[in-house]
Amino acid sequence: MKTRRTQIIERTRLVPHTVDGETELVLDRQHIEVPAPPRDWDQLVRVAVTVGACVLVTASLAWTTASIGDLLAMVTLSVVAYTAAVAFDASWILCMAVEWLLRYDPERAKAAKRAGRWSLAVSMAAVFAHGYVFDQLIVGAVGAVVSALAKGGWSMAMRVHARPLDDRTQQWVTKRRATVDGQLAMIPIRRELQRGQATVEAEQRSLAADGGSADPDQSGGSADRPDQSAPSVDRKALTTKDAVRIAWTEGIRDRDAVIHDAADRLGRPVSPDSVDRYLRDLKRGA
Known part of the structure; x- marks a missing residue:
């Protein structure tokens, strides 16, 4: 009589185990004999x-x-x-x-x-x-x-x-692959754009800094720019709009630089949306 092939498999389950009155769930391993699947x-x-x-x-x-x-x-x-x-x-x-x-x-x-x-x-x-x-x-x-x-x-x-694949399934696979390929292609493109934007912003900040230090009259003020050696304005009486206007008159045009300058003058963070709105008003009036 032909005997049926079997195989030994391991099965695990969580069972409670108590030691010194403390119960924890531990693995209980059992080896059982089951019929072996037919040869493929x-x-x-x-x-x-x-x-x-x-x-x-x-x-x-x-x-x-x-x-x-x-x-x-x-x-x-x-x-x-x-x-x-x-x-x-x-x-x-x-x-x-x-x-x-x-x-x-x-x-x-x-x-x-x-x-x-x-x-x-x-x-x-x-x-x-x-x-x-x-x-x-x-x-x-x-x-x-x-x-x-x-x-x-x-x-x-x-x-x-x-x-x-049949024709309709092939079309479905092609469209899904095109969508995923487009998303994958955008990853290096976004990185390239971010690097380019960072380079532009750094260059703008550098130009703004160079323009501020290139004033031929370092000792005295002018009609368009207040004297840097003058006493600082009372921060309590200064508003975000005033801080943005002062940065504008000093030749600061980069948005991030204006936000940083206004925050330094006020001694507190400023709202980027408010800065954007005041900058738009100043650009229209320029």
Whole structure:
């Protein structure tokens, strides 16, 4: 009689445990025997197909590199020749990797498919050229087919793992991806704009500071600017509007600088909205 396969699993649960009259919930671990699930042959075959495709790609890469490297070594150093030979098969392998990543975006994947076919053709032609140069046409033809077999095996593996979408679902995925891609694209754009804005504000503050220190008459006052050495105005009698007007007459135009200057004069924080309103009035009257 055939016995059913079982497996041991661990289950945990919280149970109360009391020590010296103090109760805490602790984990109670139990090992129980349950029937083992049936073997997933589909998954095993899927894994076997994937492993086989990887083996084919590896074999193709090794053969192509050896053949084309031997061909290129006729005119250059062996190290350089074999390094360059890797690019022939690596190019269509790279295209197939891109095709896999874009499997849910058929329009963008088309370019990778076309590039992969052209790269494969170039690789096969180079392998055949190696056999032709050394008068081994059969070896060159068979070696060229190795790359085609490898690409075909990997294409079959991709089909096994693919999950085709119907037209409406594909449109839904495309729109959602476009929305997310737009949000991701805005992240570096916002950072760039913030850096630019910070640079502009710093430059404006620098210009305002330079303009204040460049007054040729440092010892005396003028009609438009009060004497810096004059006694300070009573803070209790000074209003936000007065502080903003004083900053304006001193040539301070940057909003943040005006807010900072007004707060220093008043000895307390000021409302940015009020400062904006008074600055607008002063600009209209300028």
